[in-house]
Amino acid sequence: ETGVTQTPRHLVMGMTNKKSLKCEQHLGHNAMYWYKQSAKKPLELMFVYNFKEQTENNSVPSRFSPECPNSSHLFLHLHTLQPEDSALYLCASSQDRDTYNSPLHFGNGTRLTVT
Amino acid sequence: AQSVAQPEDQVNVAEGNPLTVKCTYSVSGNPYLFWYVQYPNRGLQFLLKYITGDNLVKGSYGFEAEFNKSQTSFHLKKPSALVSDSALYFCAVRVQTGSARQLTFGSGTQLTVLP
Numbered sequence: 001e002t003g004v005t006q007t008p009r010h011l012v013m014g015m016t017n018k019k020s021l022k023c024e025q026h027l028g029h030n031a032m033y034w035y036k037q038s039a040k041k042p043l044e045l046m047f048v049y050n051f052k053e054q055t056e057n058n059s060v061p062s063r064f065s066p067e068c069p070n071s072s073h074l075f076l077h078l079h080t081l082q083p084e085d086s087a088l089y090l091c092a093s094s095q096d097r098d099t100y101n102s103p104l105h106f107g108n109g110t111r112l113t114v115t
Numbered sequence: 116a117q118s119v120a121q122p123e124d125q126v127n128v129a130e131g132n133p134l135t136v137k138c139t140y141s142v143s144g145n146p147y148l149f150w151y152v153q154y155p156n157r158g159l160q161f162l163l164k165y166i167t168g169d170n171l172v173k174g175s176y177g178f179e180a181e182f183n184k185s186q187t188s189f190h191l192k193k194p195s196a197l198v199s200d201s202a203l204y205f206c207a208v209r210v211q212t213g214s215a216r217q218l219t220f221g222s223g224t225q226l227t228v229l230p
Contacts, residue, residue, distance in 0.1 A: 004158070006158075040222075041222070042220050042221065042222045042223070043205070043220040045217055045218075048217065056217065090158050092158075092159075097217075100147050100209055100210075101147055101164065101166045103149055103161040103164055104151075104159070104161070104218065105161065106158030106159040106160070107158050108156070108157050108158045109157075109158050111156075
């Protein structure tokens with residue numbers, strides 16, 4: 001059983017809706033990540049938080065808004081999305097951002113469909 | 116910039132036969148290399164990593180990988196494939212220098228083990 005839990009597993013939303021994805025890790029890690037996985041494309045790193053501070057935003061559109069209230073929880077707030085935003089959104093955690101030999105631990109993802 | 120190439124989108128192998136999933140990388144500096152596996156409707160699971168030391172690294176589920184510095188490769192191998200090994204495999208690299216601190220993933224290789 002994964003130490004990283006994502007909810008919901010599936011989400012269908014209209015382009016005018018507002019929804020949030022939730023991620024929780026029980027591994028005592030200090031870094032958390034959001035990735036986007038689209039078919040036939042490499043994983044895209046979206047955001048990185050290290051000790052609750054956002055350290056990377058890889059040119060993600062403002063319709064995606066992350067929030068990290070503590071080292072165990074990570075949210076991705078969604079609003080006015082586009083159909084091309086439909087993808088699997090993966091949350092991950094690691095010991096911290098700068099421990100380079102520390103692997104990432106992933107949740108099972110939220111399958112998002114924008115209609 | 117660091118990059119990872121997985122030259123094969125699809126690898127098919129018969130059950131019981133050895134399998135190889137190829138990965139080459141390009142970095143400035145010493146690489147940290149990782150293999151992850153993704154089963155359907157799941158997140159990525161860490162399989163093994165190379166940090167330093169022995170070029171042959173052993174990981175979960177009987178997998179191993181060989182680091183070859185001169186060929187800048189880190190191929191994943193297993194002596195005898197199982198049907199249950201069928202999944203999507205990702206190679207990833209990171210370095211400890213400059214701004215390229217995060218993992219860079221390859222585009223993935225779909226492994227199918229035929230009974």
